[in-house]
Amino acid sequence: MSMNYVFGFSLFLLLLVALNIYFFYTLIPMGKKSVDFKNVPSIKLDQSPSVFKDIYDYLNYLPxxxxxxxxKFFTLQKTLLTSFSPSDNIQDDWPDLSQVGTGSSLYPHKNSVAGQMLHAMKTAPIVLVDNAPKGTQLKLLLLLEGKQKLYFKPKRYERDHIIHGSIVAGFDRHNSEVFAYYLAMTLNFTWIPPSVIRKIHVDREIVPVATIGLKRTMIRNGNGGRCIYGKCFYCKINETVCPDNKGEIEGAAILYLDKPFQxxxxxxxxxxxxxxxxxxxxxxxxxxxxxxxxxxxxxxxxxxxxxxxxxxxxxxxxxxxxxxxxxxxxxxxxxxxxxxxxxxxxxxxxxxxxxxxxxxxxxxxxxxxxxxxxxxxxxxxxxxxxxxxxxxxxxxxxxxxxxxxxxxxxxxxxxxxxxxxxxx
Incomplete structure (x- = not known):
């Protein structure tokens, strides 16, 4: 083996070691662990904006x-729980909502007011039900005893149903409306209407007080139950909401923002x-x-x-x-x-x-x-x-x-x- 060959091979090894050292200190920040690939999202990073790669790098090294x-959050959490816990002598009466939209939040919620309001939204008797024709998907408009109004978005999916496809695919999820309300209040984003899960018996609570217009958008299914297809931009007679085996429809009851909300x-x-x-x-x-x-x-x-x-x-x-x-x-x-x-x-x-x-x-x-x-x-x-x-x-x-x-x-x-x- 010639000396030139030995010298060339040694130089190659030296360059290889130098490059390894360079990339080690350049790509792996000092004092940090290597990238934890389990935190990488379910997207192809090579096809996404370069900013995504930078954000995921910061994610892997979060303090x-x-x-x-x-x-420090414990005190705030206690205050929130006090707001949402029903008072000991809870009644179906509505709290005073005369200050709606005038303070630091859309609706009053402190000192158990939120809990009282949600309880009333969930249990107050319904005196009128109609289609809520605005929007792209089926909603009902409920008038409660006490003259409060609710939007009612019926349940379309079970809690564990997964929506595949685009980010806007599928029907609205009723539980997303309710989860969003609690999330917003926890984040201190308080300009959101209250929402709660409510179950309504079709034959006892809807049919007796339904408008003629609503009854025209109701049909019976094979089991004899009354189903609703409603009136909206995408409403179809073959995409109905039907009662469960107890005769009930579950949905999100959302406090309706009536006049003077312009x-x-x-x-x-x-x-x-x-x-x-x-x-x-x-x-x-x-x-x-x-x-x-x-x-x-x-x-x-x-x-x-x-x-x-x-x-x-x-x-x-x-x-x-x-x-x-x-x-x-x-x-x-x-x-x-x-x-x-x-x-x-x-x-x-x-x-x-x-x-x-x-x-x-x-x-x-x-x-x-x-x-x-x-x-x-x-x-x-x-x-x-x-x-x-x-x-x-x-x-x-x-x-x-x-x-x-x-x-x-x-x-x-x-x-x-x-x-x-x-x-x-």
Whole structure:
């Protein structure tokens, strides 16, 4: 073997070692573990925006504080539970709602008022039932004794049913409306109408007080039960809602926002394309927020960032428009959440990772909810009404997504620094 060959081979080995050392210190940050691939989402990262890869890198190296309980939340949790626990002498009477939309929340909820209100929504006698023709899917309008009105979105799927396909596939999920209410209240996003699971007996509670219009949209099934197909944009006579073997229909009872609530409706800059597979501009351009900042105020963008976090946690990708009341965005129409607990569509967070701003108050509140405190609180609050909202897989999914929200904010801090990310 010639000396030139030995020298060349030795030089090759030296270069190989040097390259290994370089990539080790360049790709693996000092003092951190290697990437935990079990945290990688169920998407093909090589086909997704590069920002997704950066966010998942931050996810793998999240500080431990975001996976542990924050003791500072215990006091807030106790206050929330007091708000939702029925009082000892609970009655069917409605609480005083004269201050609706005038304070720091859409409806009063403190000092057991929320618990009293949900109890009344669940149990108050129904004096009139009609179709609620607005919207794309079947809803009923209930008039209760006491003149309160409820929207009623009937159950279409069992709790463990998984919706496959696009983020907007399938019927609305009634339990998503109710889960969204508890989630919003836990996040301190209090501009949302109350919602509760209610069961209604068709023959005893609907038929005797149904309008002629509603009765015209009812047919009998093979078992003799009265089924409803309703009146809406997508309502079809072959897509009915039928009573169970007890003669009941389960659904989400949502407090109806009656006059004087006059909303302003706006199209979301981050709305999706429902007609074909063509991507919207925000899905193609990660600098899309620069254009939005030229048309919307910082306050409005911060509102949309808050909503994107809320929608991401339940995977509601159907926020194509939003409603404003007294310069606040209302969290209405939350039925497209909870489709598939195994999927996290990260692009719902586009307002956050493209604008890279968030209210400091929102961020501090999110930090308090680490270590399963978020879903634990929802379980405790909803237990007062005795209804199981979702499967355990959905609770785990919400906690997993909360970690991704933390990682997205960390990604923004890494790019721009805390001073530019957090807004008063």
């Amino acid at each position: 431990s504080q975001y996976k542990s309980r924050n003791s 909303f302003q409706v706006f199209k979301s800059p981050w709305h999706r394309n429902y007609r074909d597979s063509k991507l919207m501009e925000w899905q193609r351009d990660n600098d899309f927020c620069k254009k939005v900042m030229g048309t919307l105020s910082t306050k409005r963008i911060l509102d949309l960032v808050d909503i994107s976090i809320f929608d991401f946690l339940i995977q509601n990708g159907d926020r194509h428009r939003y409603e404003m009341y007294k310069d606040r965005i209302l969290l209405l129409d939350n039925g497209k959440g909870l489709g598939n607990p195994a999927v996290d569509e990260l692009d719902i967070l586009a307002p956050l990772y493209q604008c890279c701003i968030i209210r400091l108050t929102t961020w501090k509140y999110l930090e308090l909810l680490s270590g399963s405190s978020l879903t634990e609180t929802i379980k405790l609050m909803s237990a007062f009404q005795g209804a199981k909202l979702v499967t355990e897989d959905h609770f785990k999914a919400v906690e997993r997504r909360l970690l991704k929200v933390y990682a997205t904010v960390q990604y923004c801090i890494g790019r721009h620094g805390s001073a530019k990310v957090f807004k008063a």
